[in-house]
Amino acid sequence: MKRLLVILTIVLISQAGYGQQKMDQLFNAFRSESDVTSVNIGNITMKLASLFTETMGVNGIEVLSFDECAQEVKERFSNAIRNLKDPDYETIVSANENDNRTKILVNIQEDMIRELVILTTGSGNALIRIKGNIKPDDLDRVINEHKGKY
Structure with a gap:
């Protein structure tokens, strides 16, 4: 009886975790899909950009655009976002x-934003990840500067 209970518990735990994705898995799953536009701005490019403009601690940007994808890929993307459960990220805006x-979503470590991820579905599906050591005050400043412009 004890053995059966342990086996049942293990099965239930594994089923609860099945279908949940983490952020890296989400990017990896769709990066190589047909007709997904992938743009990756790496550390070297960001350092070069810092010579001309303030980068506010950003050291990498990755964008996946689903505009040219088949409807089936867009639906899988929407489902993947619904199943996204990553304890390292907290939702700051949901609209x-x-x-x-x-x-x-943001990943905050030691009072710095390490990653900011924007997920959009609907008419324009996209996945955007900004990596770096971003001060929350810098993010607030950018938001306030652009408030009402869009």
């Missing part, structure tokens, strides 16, 4: 307007 959904 739902008509059929468009946007979610902004």
Whole structure:
């Protein structure tokens, strides 16, 4: 009886975790999909950009655009976002307007934003990840500077 209970517990735990994805798995799963546009701005490019403009601690940007993808890929992307469970990230914004959904998540370590991820589904599906050592005050400043412009 004890053995059966242990086996049942293990099965239930593994089923609860099945279907959940982490952020890196999400990017890796869709980066190589047909017709997904992938743009990666690495550390060297960001250092070069810092010569001409303030980068605010950003050292990498990755963008996946699903505009040219088949509807099936877009639906899998939407499902993957619904199943996204990554304890390293916390949601700071979640918006739902008509059929468009946007979610902004951050990974904060030692009072610095290490990653900011923007997930959008609806008319323009996209996945954007900004990596670096970003001060929350810098992010607030950028948001306030652009408030009401869009």
